[in-house]
Amino acid sequence: MFSSRKNTCIAETIGTFALVFAGCGAIIVNDLFGAQLGHTGISMVFGLTVMAMIYSIGNISGAHINPAVTLGFYFAGRIQKQEILPYITCQFIGALLAAGLLKLLFSSHESLGATLPSGGLINAFVLEVVLSFFLMFVILNVSTGHMEKGIMAGVAIGGTVAFEALMGGPVSGASMNPARSLGPALVSGNLSTLWIYLTAPIIGTWLARPTCRMIQGNECCHVKDETTGKE
Template identity: 45%
Template sequence: MCVLNWWRTLQVGAEFVGTFILIFGAVAAPIVNQKYGGVETLMGNALCAGLAVMVVILSTGHISGAHLNPAVTIAFAAFRHFPWAQVPAYVAAQVTASVCASFALKGVYHPFLSGGVTVPSVSTAQAFFLEFVTTFILMFVIVAVATDTRAVGELAGIAVGATVILDIMVAGPGSGGSMNPVRTLGPAIASNNYKQLWIYIVAPITGAITGAAAYTAVKITSDQEGQQ
């Protein structure tokens, strides 16, 4: 029991560190872009987030699974790839890491933190759709590389990181390309800007669950055809 508790504590700690790295890198890029007159560009913002995801998965994925995202954790639990009992600890670690990273950035780049906040520049419906679809795509890829033994697991970091880059290139100008409730929540708290926050909580969670369901359906169909 002591060993199990120690391992779970280690997992939660790795999830905290991984999420901190992701939020620090993903939020810093648009802040730097704002402060230095567009030096990062949309591609730079996308690359920073995608590379952060990639390096965290490669460095902590074998410890915590590197969810880095409450929507991913909830979707995994919904399809029995992760125990519900551990969801609260993971989500708490993710939220805490996001807030810590955001306040760290606020201290470094004040008063330019507003550049790192994801707020819609399109209508509410369009922003919701963008966040839902991009998270659907992200979770579809995550479930594929993380749960299907036929996938090349060693390439999970590259596949997921590349998906994040793709999604931000598509949704970044419209919704910010969050795909992650804590990507938005931490900067919102640090900057006291809660505009349309519900979109960035509801859309990623529903998108992730739908994406996981879609890949599960594809996998079941494929398995059935393979047995015939």
């Protein structure tokens, strides 16, 4: 049991590290080296990284790499309460380590790829809720239990991250992920609007559960009690 939990934590730490390092790194490189990637390139880096991590660690931890997704699985009854803290702790550790390394590599960059709203705060908040809702909606419909794994799961979820980043990036930064926002914000000191990215994605993933259940029925959101075997 300990070995399984340890493997899960290592996987979530590495997966979240990869997401923040590659995604935020793409933003930094684009800013510092003549916008060679562009908005489309940055969006694709986020989506491709998520896809790669799902295929790499989906069978180990489910490749949540996002506290809002972990909570979304809990809201849907797919993981137990005691699993939440280890997942989220490891996700935040991965994000902070990645942001710290980016700071060492690109110390001249002010935000380190932090998510900062370009429009009004209300617009950014609502957009993050909606984007997170659609992300969790897709995840619940293509995952098995709380595991993001399978032949097409990586493509579907990575593609969702990419198209949402393409659409929402210029407005809110399209975080959909409290860990992705917290790491760069803490290391760079850009904390004034962090509350948006810590709260809105969780609201969005909470809203996805009843919608999935309406479409898929009881098969979407249920979990077996490990002690009794009953749903």
